[in-house]
Amino acid sequence: MTFVGMSLVVVAGLVSVWLTNRLARAPHFGPIDLPNDRTLHSAPTPRTGGLAVLAALTAATLVAGALGWLSRPPWWDQSVRIGAVFAVAALVAAHAYWNDLIGSTVLVRLGVQTGAATVTVLAAGLSLDRIGVPLGPLAVPITVLGLVWMMNLYNFMDGMDGFAAGMTVFGFTALAGFAFRGGQSALAWASLLVVAATAGFLIHNFPPARIFLGDAGSVSLGFLAGSLSLLGVDERVFDPGVPILIFSPFIVDATATLGRRLLRGEPVWRPHREHYYQRLVLAGWGHRNTVLAEYILMLAAGVSAVIYVCANVAIQVCLLSLWAVIYCSCMCFVRALEIRRPKWPCA
Helix, strand or coil: CHHHHHHHHHHHHHHHHHHHHHHHCCCCCCCEECCCCCCCCCCCEECCHHHHHHHHHHHHHHHHHHHHHHHCCCCHHHHHHHHHHHHHHHHHHHHHHHHHHCCCCHHHHHHHHHHHHHHHHHHCCCCHHHHCCCCHHHHHHHHHHHHHHHHHHHHHHCCCCCHHHHHHHHHHHHHHHHHHHCCCHHHHHHHHHHHHHHHHHHHHHCCCCCCCCHHHHHHHHHHHHHHHHHHHHHCCCCCCHHHHHHCHHHHHHHHHHHHHHHHCCCCCCCCCCCCHHHHHHHHHHHHHHHHHHHHHHHHHHHHHHHHHHHCCHHHHHHHHHHHHHHHHHHHHHHHHHHHHCCCCCCC
């Protein structure tokens, strides 16, 4: 499995690098992200990078599936559930790409995402009640809501060069490490495939970006982050606090920004530049400095997740409390920069 897995990871990375480069050189192939007063980029940029990521994942998954079907190795039963998750992710990406091209209403997008999340939760048995969370009949709806939020928050946070791709590389690498540690090789290699496919895209997306993920990439990666995290929890690889901590740089920013906009009575579905990473860029840090600072935050969150798994309950509570202080401090830091060097009107 190790040789096959490494081979597939390399193939996924190479396919992604090559295809992303081709798509970046073909601006008329698909949707273009035009600069406006609600974006951070200054030049028209293709939004087709998600196609390269999904194509690389699809190719590697099909080969892995064919090899598994022929030999039926010990990890085959695990990989069937993962294959189902990847299949639903492809459907989510297809609709998101349609939305990139044609556009659709918020209700239609939420309906498709809710349907995909419901199918995944029920078909793969990923409801939170399987891990002992006493939610009763609310277990499935809450799990579905969590998956839908992961899809949308990933999309909300995909507004800066190298950001969403970087979170994917750091986050899924951490998931892979925990899966190997827990003896779940299929989940580990699936996570590394996502890492490789996204890293190939990141080469062309790092500031200054030549291409963006688009909805097809960001929404499907958010779906995979939520689904593979639930699989890890279901397989007792880690408890729910681990993926929450790993992806906290996205979860905290997106959730805090959504809450702030809701309290002000603003339409949360409309594009804006009020996320903390956007505000940091506009306060003078720029894309490269901001994304590098976020990478440090992501790395620290991953290391903290390792400590969290090895610690007792008291230390886990202290660690989570520390991160609450860290994130509050980061928010105050961004606000202080805006006061010192205002670049745009914000709350």
